[in-house]
Amino acid sequence: MKTRLLRIAVPGLLLGLCSLYFLVPLIATGVFSLWDGADRYNLSAYTQLFHDPGFRDSLLLSVRLAVLSVVISLILLVPTVYWIQLRGKRLRPVMEFIAVLPFVVPAIALVEGLTSLYTGPEWLVGSPNFLIVAYIILALPYTYNALDVGMRSLDIRTLSEAAQNLGANWPTLMMRAILPNLIGTLVGATLLTFAIVMGEFTFANVLLFNTFAVYINYIGQTSGTQAAALSLLSFTITWLAMLGILLTGHRSQVQLGGAR
């Protein structure tokens, strides 16, 4: 009887303590964001943020960078992964090596190499668009992995041959046969890239561009309550993106890069 009780009590206590560790910071951040000095609690931190043009500008910049990174990386990767599955099987080890490289060369090391290699042209390195170049690399392991797994679960060869026998050219084949079967994969890859870019700090901070994460850090130097409010907002964005991925059924996707 006693051991039986222990067998339930010990795991329960352990899991309870762990969930405290994970929940208390979230609750504390929520309460802290509502704090307005002394015993006053209100939404002033949030209203001040919404009236700050810097908030809107940085959030919009990050959204724009995220959308462009998603679009460009899909345009580059979808045909490549498709081609490797169909004909370039020998190139698969090369692709796997490329997909591991962003872990081996972390963001802070890559930005070191990028800045010393590319000092121009000004329209590229002087504008926030330069960040897209790096973000596509950051997201590469996840995008590649998602597309690779997604395409492998399809019978790409049969699908392609059937479409071509019916007279489809390459764009028709892609648009009407391959991509519609990959919707779940594409949504998963998109959301993951989106979440990575929305939280990315390293590149933007070193290259001095005012993205959302850089803005949160900047606010944090002056107002703790507003920083707490922004942290909650950022957590909500991540949460929604991950929820979307879970709903599309790609629960095994792990993230290691992005905003550490």
Add this chain to the structure above:
Amino acid sequence: MRAVQGVLIIGFFAYIVAFLLLPSGEVLFGAFRGEHGLTLKYVDQLFEPRYLHAFRNSIELALATAILGGLFGTVIAYLTLSPRAPTWLRTGVTSFSGVAANFAGVPLAFAFVSTFGTMGLLTVWLRQQGFNLYDTGFSLFSLSGLVLTYLYFQIPLMVIIITPAVRGLRREWREAASNLGATPWQYWRYVGLPILLPALLASMVLLFGNAFAAYATPYALTSGNIALVPIEIGNVLSGNVMSSPQLGQALALGMIGIMAMAMLAYTLLQRHAARWQCR
């Protein structure tokens, strides 16, 4: 129209060469580039006390969070996967892990400042109860605080990556062991742990690399005032310290060296671990 496909594929590989391979090469060789030909001057600088200190701090931090995160993550994964655990617990832990493993960087830093900072809610509440957290030698803005903060993304990451291995521990093995008279301790010592060990080590190596490369979290917590390798590289890059750009490349080279060893160890261990998982 096939030409479009060709152009995009060539475009992809050109992109990788231009923005991943060449910059990596630039870091690897740039560290040896002196004013007059090759030099070891900058790599030698890594052995100055200041940078040795940064490497030691980074390694200690990564090791501590890899081991602690690995242990807690494995125990959580094991407990939630056990047949006695209710389904809601399992789905809850899996979903939350997916989110929390991604909740890092600046927002995480400020969440912890709101909780454990000098004015944080938990710190203030504990002080009202007569316990001063900062009297114990703990500070959120030192290594101990970083360990506490990193665990917030390390533990969930461990739960995600160790789950397949824990699921691979078949119930039949445990039943067979106990039918042959093994105690639970004996089961773990001679069956469970040896099977789990390669996957456990592989996952911890991954956690190590994950923590070692972190920049945003320590930067936001300490405003860039802590001796860690990524922070030192950032300081050289943004000109906060007087030093030549090659020093930044030498630091990055050291970092890539450690990350490469970690990934190699991971690959080898993972290959070993996969024997029990492929089904």
